Structure formats: structure tokens, C-alpha cells
Amino acid sequence: MFLKTAAIAALLLPGLIAVASDASQTVFSTPNVDAASTFAPVGTLNVLSESSFTTLAHPEFPQYSVRMKKSNFCDEDVGYVTARFSFSENDSKLETDSAYTGYIDIQARHLFFYFFESRSDPDTDDVIFWTNGGPGCSSGIGLLMELGPCRVVNADNGTVHHAESWNSNANIFFIDQPIGVGFSYADYGEYVSTTEEAAQDIAAFVAIFFAHFSKFQGRGFHMSGESYAGRYLPVFAAAVYDQNPRLIKAGMPPINLTSVMIGNGMTDVPSMYPGWYEMQCSPASLPPVQDINRTCVQMKAALPRCIKWTKESCQDQFDLINCGAAMTFCFESIFSPYIATGLNNYDLSKKCEGENLCYVEIEEIVKYLNKEEVQAVLGVEVSRIQLGATEYVSALLERGVPVLIYVGTYDWVCNWVGNEAWTLALEWSGQAEFASQPLREWTVDGKRAGEDALGEGVHVRHCRWCWPYVAGDGESLDRWAAIVDCVHPSN
Ligand SMILES: *[C@@H]1O[C@H](CO)[C@@H](O)[C@H](O)[C@H]1NC(C)=O
Ligand SMILES: *[C@@H]1O[C@H](CO)[C@@H](O)[C@H](O)[C@H]1NC(C)=O
Ligand SMILES: *[C@@H]1O[C@H](CO)[C@@H](O)[C@H](O)[C@H]1NC(C)=O
Ligand SMILES: *[C@@H]1O[C@H](CO)[C@@H](O)[C@H](O)[C@H]1NC(C)=O
Numbered sequence: 001m002f003l004k005t006a007a008i009a010a011l012l013l014p015g016l017i018a019v020a021s022d023a024s025q026t027v028f029s030t031p032n033v034d035a036a037s038t039f040a041p042v043g044t045l046n047v048l049s050e051s052s053f054t055t056l057a058h059p060e061f062p063q064y065s066v067r068m069k070k071s072n073f074c075d076e077d078v079g080y081v082t083a084r085f086s087f088s089e090n091d092s093k094l095e096t097d098s099a100y101t102g103y104i105d106i107q108a109r110h111l112f113f114y115f116f117e118s119r120s121d122p123d124t125d126d127v128i129f130w131t132n133g134g135p136g137c138s139s140g141i142g143l144l145m146e147l148g149p150c151r152v153v154n155a156d157n158g159t160v161h162h163a164e165s166w167n168s169n170a171n172i173f174f175i176d177q178p179i180g181v182g183f184s185y186a187d188y189g190e191y192v193s194t195t196e197e198a199a200q201d202i203a204a205f206v207a208i209f210f211a212h213f214s215k216f217q218g219r220g221f222h223m224s225g226e227s228y229a230g231r232y233l234p235v236f237a238a239a240v241y242d243q244n245p246r247l248i249k250a251g252m253p254p255i256n257l258t259s260v261m262i263g264n265g266m267t268d269v270p271s272m273y274p275g276w277y278e279m280q281c282s283p284a285s286l287p288p289v290q291d292i293n294r295t296c297v298q299m300k301a302a303l304p305r306c307i308k309w310t311k312e313s314c315q316d317q318f319d320l321i322n323c324g325a326a327m328t329f330c331f332e333s334i335f336s337p338y339i340a341t342g343l344n345n346y347d348l349s350k351k352c353e354g355e356n357l358c359y360v361e362i363e364e365i366v367k368y369l370n371k372e373e374v375q376a377v378l379g380v381e382v383s384r385i386q387l388g389a390t391e392y393v394s395a396l397l398e399r400g401v402p403v404l405i406y407v408g409t410y411d412w413v414c415n416w417v418g419n420e421a422w423t424l425a426l427e428w429s430g431q432a433e434f435a436s437q438p439l440r441e442w443t444v445d446g447k448r449a450g451e452d453a454l455g456e457g458v459h460v461r462h463c464r465w466c467w468p469y470v471a472g473d474g475e476s477l478d479r480w481a482a483i484v485d486c487v488h489p490s491n
Contacts, residue, residue: 039251042212045070045117048100056212060250064204066212068102073114074143074150074159098122099149103184104175104205111201112176112183114139116149116167126220126258128172129206131236133227133266138182139174142226148174171216177202177232195232195389199239206240211252220258227414230265234392234403241399260396261404264346264414268388268422270310275418276334277303280341284417285348285409295337302333338412348410394428 053067098117103110118125132139144152147166150159176182178198223237237260244254278284281296290296313322344350407416424435
């Protein structure tokens, strides 16, 4: 729900629609039947050192390797952490989650990741993959502001423990992608040009990781993220799913893709236009925030044109100039009036504060990640704008991979109205059954956390809404606790 400014700017400003230059195409190797015999797995995470990277490779993926080291990031006063808040008497009782960092090396391209083992039972808990959206947002934000094991409140005071972290009961990766985002970089400025190409890199990484660490093999694997990751994730998950026959052929363990989870996602941009109108001019979330005559009436009048134009020039047939013009029109007529209200793009109940995406917390995180110790270079890679990934979602559902869509009710940019619209309209064999499910109250620890509809009877457990009422900022711990409940509904 955070970090959509870049996405929206990129989606709506024609000047930013650029085809990424100089794509270095990764040429896949042909299946290597001898791979299994020449492969020497690292075996266990314990052998990783804190002082230097261990390289993980696999003959099936000769263009790829993974560098990984143990790290006390988020845990102890070493590594990147310069200082810590005091935890008073309970200091010594803090769990020390095993943390690792590393790079996925794709020849001259390098994707940074963090990996945290579960606080409960790393040897049996599922594995989660997390990526932020953007395009161009570091997963460091998801880690340090939302769902990771620690948070940054003040850049100079290091990190504080986060009790509701998703690694409470799962092993979790945070990936900075695509190249150019967070700590990910390219030696000579290469970029992947499409999400589909990035998906091949992610799928190769996942294959190599699971091949090396036998204890994770067969473990449930969930691909999650938010905002523009609503576009990335279905594509990434499809690549992971489709790769399995190749892995089996090469003697590698297949990946047990268990779910895709998209929070406050931008999975279908055109569905968001009516959502943007509803959120401003109807009580879809809070009472209307725009005046009737000057804004709402005009917005409503512009809406059909905006939708039609986008569909014709961006979706049915991509035309750079016309699509850019359509997006400018939609931006001016539907998006700009909201910006003019001074409200937070990600939380209708709040004012936009701070320079950075309306969150003071993000300023602190960015300052923190930019410290000398971490040498952060935050960058934005804008490739050709993709309007969605709904066809990937249908394809995953048809193959029995459950997809969880959850949206905070106050998020304006990636709002629930647009997300509900596309999920209900999604064409797949379970559509009618899914759409007929009533919304039910959803409680966590006896408290109302939102509403959801479970497509029981459908062959997948399709949680239609895990819909936390508190849309998020750094303090809304309930919300993350609620999502953890969604992730592990049995707990
Ligand atoms: C310390 O831990 C105890 C027991 O878990 C708890 O009751 C107490 O509130 C904690 N104190 C602080 C300052 O967090
Ligand atoms: C950061 O730590 C310093 C020194 O312990 C303390 O004086 C200051 O209040 C802390 N800042 C915040 C925002 O907590
Ligand atoms: C895949 O993961 C799920 C969730 O953890 C688990 O229930 C299932 O048994 C796993 N499947 C295989 C084939 O290991
Ligand atoms: C509505 O707005 C238009 C132009 O902004 C103005 O001319 C008109 O008088 C307004 N009507 C009412 C009823 O306020």
C-alpha cells in the first residue's frame, strides 16, 4: 500500500514511458542432463560465513549464481546497524533470527536480497518471497516499515524489533528488484527490459536456492508483495510454476508454489480509474473528500472517456503516443484532484506528510539505507508500462495455485474498489462460484479485522477479501498481525 507514487507517476506520465535501453538478454542454457551428477550443494545455511560470501551455483543455470552470507542485520549491533533502541529489561530475551543477505548474479546484473529464517520453526515453516512495488521501490521499505523482523524509526538509532514480523512463522526473502532498485545494480548499466525477463531471473534464483538447501525442499513457497508487485507477482509465479518440469528433468527439486499474495495491488490499472473516482466521491472508504460541482461531476463525466481511451490505446493495441495521451488525460481528470487535496495517497484518512511518498517513516528509512555503511543507491527502472497481469492470475488459478488479494480500505491509489472489480470480473473456471460468495466477517484473536469471502468448494482456498480496516502505517501492528493470520489461517 505504500510506494505507489513512483508507479503512478510512471503509469500516468507519458514522459516516463520509455523502453528500457540496452536490455541484456539472458540466454537460457539448454537442459543439462548431467547437472545432477556434477552438482555439489552447499547443504545447510550453517556453513555460510559472516565475513565473506559463499557462491551457490548450479550447472543447469550456468548464467546464474547466488552469493550469500550470514548477517546480523536486523538483529544485533553489528553489520549495518549503527545503534539500537533500548529494549529495557527484555533486551536479552530477543530472539535472534538467523539473517542472511546476498546477491543473485546474472552475469553483470546483481539483485540484492535479504533472507530471514522463521522465529518459530525454520525447519518446517513455509518459505515466503516478498517484493515491493514501484516500479523502483526497494523491498527494504517492506522489510523496515511493514513486515520485516525489525523497523527503522529514526535513522540514527538503528533498528527496533518488530514482533508482528511475517517471519514469526515463515522463512522469508525480501528482494530488491528489478535491477536499479535498492542495492541491486548492474556492472555496465544493463537492465532487464520486461517483467517477463525479470521473472526468469527470479525463477532461476529460487531453483538454485532450493537445490542448495535441502531442508527447504518441498516446503510451501508463497510469492507475495504489494502495490505494483500486483503486476510482477503473477508473472513471477507463472515462471516459477512453468519451470518445474525443467527442474525435474535436470534432477533438481521442483518448487512447491503454494500461493500468491498481493496486498493493495496494482494488478489491473484500468479497474483503478473507477476506484479512484469512488474513493474520492462516494463513501466507498471514508465520506467523500471532493466537492460535488467542481470536481465529482466533472470527474464522473471524464471517466468513460478515460477508460475507453486507455483500453483502446494501451491495452487492445499498445500505441506509445496515444497511450501516453490517454494516461495524461486520466491523470489530469481523476488523479490530480486527489493530489490537490493534500491527502495521503496510501491512506485517505491522513494528510500527506514528508517529502517521501507522504510518509515521514520512509524518509527515515531512506536516510538509514543511504548511510555510508550500506552505500545505497536508490534508482528507478521504468520499462514499458504494463497495464496488468490478470491473465497470469487466471492461469495460476486454473492450475490450482491459490491467490490472495488483500487491500486496506483506506488506500486510495491501490484501492479496494478497483481490486474488487477486477477479481470479480476475472475470467476463470471458478468465477461464478467465487463471485457468489458473500462477504463474511473476519476476526483475528476475537477482533474484527476485516471481511473476507472464502471460495470454499472451489478447488482452491481463495480468500477473496482479507480486508484489514486499518490501512497501514508503521504503527498499525494489528494489521500485520491480521495478515499473518491470513497467510497462516490455521494459526
Ligand atoms: C518484558 O517481558 C514480559 C514477559 O514477556 C512482559 O510482561 C513485559 O511487558 C515486557 N517488558 C517490556 C518493557 O517490554
Ligand atoms: C535516538 O537515540 C538517542 C540516544 O540514545 C536519543 O537521545 C534519541 O531520543 C533517540 N531518538 C529517537 C527518535 O528516539
Ligand atoms: C507443499 O506445501 C504445502 C504447504 O506447506 C504442504 O501442505 C504440501 O504438503 C507441500 N507439498 C509437497 C508435495 O511437498
Ligand atoms: C458549477 O461549476 C460551474 C463551473 O465550475 C459553474 O459555472 C456553475 O455555476 C456551478 N454550479 C453550481 C450549481 O454551483
